[in-house]
Amino acid sequence: MVKVEINGQIVEAREGDMLIDVADEAQISIPRFCYHKKLSIAANCRMCLVEVEGAWKPLPACATPVTDGMKVHTKSAKAIAAQKSVMEFLLINHPLDCPICDQGGECELQDVAMDYGDDVSRYTEAKRIVGDRDAGSLIQTDMTRCIHCTRCVRFGQEVAGMMELGATGRSEWMEIGTYIEKSITSEMSGNMIDLCPVGALTSKPFRYSARAWELKSHNGIAPHDSMGSNIIVHSKDDEVKRVVPRENESINEVWLSDRDRFAYEGINSSERLTAPQIKQNGHWITVDWETALQFVVDGLKAKLTNSEKVGVLASPSATLEELHLLQKLARGLGVENIDHRLRQTDFSMDVNGYQTPSLQTSIDAIEKSDSVLLIGSYLRKELPILNHRIRKAALDNAQVHVVNPMSFDFNYKLANEIIADQDNLVSQLAAVAKAAVEITSENEQAWLDDIEVSDVHRQIVQSLKAADKAEIMLGQIAQSHASFARLQKIASVIAQETGATLNILPMAANDLGAHVVNCLPQKGKNVSQMLNDKLSVFINYGIEPEFDCVESQAALNAMKQADFVVNFALFDSASQREYADVLLPIASFAETAGTYVNANGLKQSFKMAVEPKGEAKAGWKVLRVLGNLFDLQGFEQTHSNEVLAEVLDNDQPQIDFNAVQVELDNADESYHMISPYAIDGIVRRSPSLQATPDANAQLTLRG
Numbered sequence: 001m002v003k004v005e006i007n008g009q010i011v012e013a014r015e016g017d018m019l020i021d022v023a024d025e026a027q028i029s030i031p032r033f034c035y036h037k038k039l040s041i042a043a044n045c046r047m048c049l050v051e052v053e054g055a056w057k058p059l060p061a062c063a064t065p066v067t068d069g070m071k072v073h074t075k076s077a078k079a080i081a082a083q084k085s086v087m088e089f090l091l092i093n094h095p096l097d098c099p100i101c102d103q104g105g106e107c108e109l110q111d112v113a114m115d116y117g118d119d120v121s122r123y124t125e126a127k128r129i130v131g132d133r134d135a136g137s138l139i140q141t142d143m144t145r146c147i148h149c150t151r152c153v154r155f156g157q158e159v160a161g162m163m164e165l166g167a168t169g170r171s172e173w174m175e176i177g178t179y180i181e182k183s184i185t186s187e188m189s190g191n192m193i194d195l196c197p198v199g200a201l202t203s204k205p206f207r208y209s210a211r212a213w214e215l216k217s218h219n220g221i222a223p224h225d226s227m228g229s230n231i232i233v234h235s236k237d238d239e240v241k242r243v244v245p246r247e248n249e250s251i252n253e254v255w256l257s258d259r260d261r262f263a264y265e266g267i268n269s270s271e272r273l274t275a276p277q278i279k280q281n282g283h284w285i286t287v288d289w290e291t292a293l294q295f296v297v298d299g300l301k302a303k304l305t306n307s308e309k310v311g312v313l314a315s316p317s318a319t320l321e322e323l324h325l326l327q328k329l330a331r332g333l334g335v336e337n338i339d340h341r342l343r344q345t346d347f348s349m350d351v352n353g354y355q356t357p358s359l360q361t362s363i364d365a366i367e368k369s370d371s372v373l374l375i376g377s378y379l380r381k382e383l384p385i386l387n388h389r390i391r392k393a394a395l396d397n398a399q400v401h402v403v404n405p406m407s408f409d410f411n412y413k414l415a416n417e418i419i420a421d422q423d424n425l426v427s428q429l430a431a432v433a434k435a436a437v438e439i440t441s442e443n444e445q446a447w448l449d450d451i452e453v454s455d456v457h458r459q460i461v462q463s464l465k466a467a468d469k470a471e472i473m474l475g476q477i478a479q480s481h482a483s484f485a486r487l488q489k490i491a492s493v494i495a496q497e498t499g500a501t502l503n504i505l506p507m508a509a510n511d512l513g514a515h516v517v518n519c520l521p522q523k524g525k526n527v528s529q530m531l532n533d534k535l536s537v538f539i540n541y542g543i544e545p546e547f548d549c550v551e552s553q554a555a556l557n558a559m560k561q562a563d564f565v566v567n568f569a570l571f572d573s574a575s576q577r578e579y580a581d582v583l584l585p586i587a588s589f590a591e592t593a594g595t596y597v598n599a600n601g602l603k604q605s606f607k608m609a610v611e612p613k614g615e616a617k618a619g620w621k622v623l624r625v626l627g628n629l630f631d632l633q634g635f636e637q638t639h640s641n642e643v644l645a646e647v648l649d650n651d652q653p654q655i656d657f658n659a660v661q662v663e664l665d666n667a668d669e670s671y672h673m674i675s676p677y678a679i680d681g682i683v684r685r686s687p688s689l690q691a692t693p694d695a696n697a698q699l700t701l702r703g
Helices: 019-025 077-092 108-116 151-160 191-195 258-268 289-309 320-332 348-352 363-368 384-395 425-440 455-466 484-498 511-516 527-532 552-561 574-579 619-629 640-646
Strands: 002-006 009-013 049-052 071-073 139-141 165-168 175-178 201-203 216-221 230-236 239-245 277-280 283-286 310-314 371-375 399-404 416-419 470-474 501-504 537-541 564-569 582-585 594-597 603-606
Touching: 002 019, 009 019, 049 077, 077 108, 151 165, 151 191, 191 201, 191 239, 216 603, 239 258, 277 289, 289 310, 289 537, 289 564, 289 582, 289 619, 310 320, 310 527, 320 511, 320 537, 320 594, 320 619, 320 640, 348 484, 363 384, 371 455, 371 484, 384 399, 399 425, 399 455, 416 455, 425 455, 425 484, 455 470, 455 484, 470 484, 484 501, 511 594, 527 552, 537 552, 552 574, 564 574, 594 640, 619 640
Parallel strands: 002 071, 310 537, 371 399, 371 470, 399 416, 470 501, 537 564, 564 582
Antiparallel strands: 002 009, 049 071, 139 201, 165 175, 216 230, 230 239, 277 283, 277 582, 594 603
């Protein structure tokens, strides 16, 4: 530790720390544009020039390490003169279009110009003009405003892992642009909007829809994956206008995936269901809530004489409160066919209990891993925030290994990649398990006798075994695999033999929460059985079965064959009108209060940001009223907190994989890959996301 004097204030710091960081910790303001705490140091804007005693010229605070006894002046005449000169040069070519710039009101250039700019420009020559680039459907470019801070360029290289933006030319003719007019395709690209200190990169969906000072801010939790990224929902006139990240170092740092950032457009979709509707004599009519709920009660009572013919399918993105009351209502009516695992096809492990998916290691600790094995996963698209942590580990010399049914474009170097392209994902993973058993020589696994082992399999095992922190992760492809139970068993053997941590990654926002509240068929049928056993009644909560179930055709057929179908829905659609009898409009994540349980088991609650569209109601309130109409006990809650209080910390028992028997013969190798922009109804109705290349990815590769 050293002592540094800044503006007469003695500050203690670690030797070698950059002066700008030391000043920030001491709450001493130094202007900057190119510096960002999450990016490398560029020192190219020069706005942070300060006077250091003993130096013959002003020094950039972002690139000057502190030393013991250093004396710094950030407000001296020399420092101010340097900063004003830099500001003058930056404004020489900058257009005076603040009144129409979306960055107006939250622009770093505006803020700094107020302190260091002049009211009269001495520059009389013509200003440069830079043509805009079409960077895709998410980012709007106005490159004449660019001040060459290169934050966006460094973000692409260092965080997104894709060199999507770069600089051409020199001096004032330097331009930031994409390579041969390509669009920006990173799943984290929207973070460039936050990083841009001026209005050169702004949100294309948000463009010209509101001014920064008109927006109301509401803290929230991202609802489209299991990371539980912290967000801020911005609204105007009770309409969500944009979503931006809220800093949380232990989860999403300062980043946000494009899916969580831009999916909000779906909330404002013209397809939103805004009033209850019932089908009578083959015709749909709009009714009030009282009539619709009584219609549901009468319809269900007529069918509940055989509760085994009633199925409840729940969205894994519903809140903890909604899932709790849903299963409580169903079981109160004697219905045990309850499930949320819509994208799973192999349920053979259920006879041993329910394996709760979870990330056993904290999200921020993942970047300290030494070795990671990904099984059946394109993690970069499935869980971008978690993938970013693994990328940081890989950049810190961690070894990442992959066993996948096809090759994917990861944004970091892979130590080993096994592509099971001949319908043998199970046997390839079994070879890794056998290599682990051979190396440890402690346990015999007779069912692995016929498996052949190669040097690559042994290298993966040796890497996991030598690591202080090793992680094994089963992703979305593995979980939708027809032999998911086999993959779990084999992965558990590898983990046991190597000492690695086994993680079955939750995908949806509340996958883990659904397990916490037992939204599972403990005494009833699972999703697959419900869809194929010709049930007479379905209650679908927050889903469109024909799109959200991996067995999409079976789901659609099951709905059409049922006698009575109740849809708690956010959206109206032609397909739902074909099979449903009741459509009940419920609120989206931004229109209700609730709780999500993230991949680490962290419960994060949020409040309502905007009023629900039309006559839509918070889902938990609708379920509570239905409980009352059925005269069930335990439906007296008046606030979501009362519902949450009923949900105890229910630690789900994990399966003892040693007791699980697995045969490798005749393993079904069919699997599904879900587009990252087709995971739920809100995302599917975001025009900007649907215009990206990722949205056009093939959904089912085989099976």
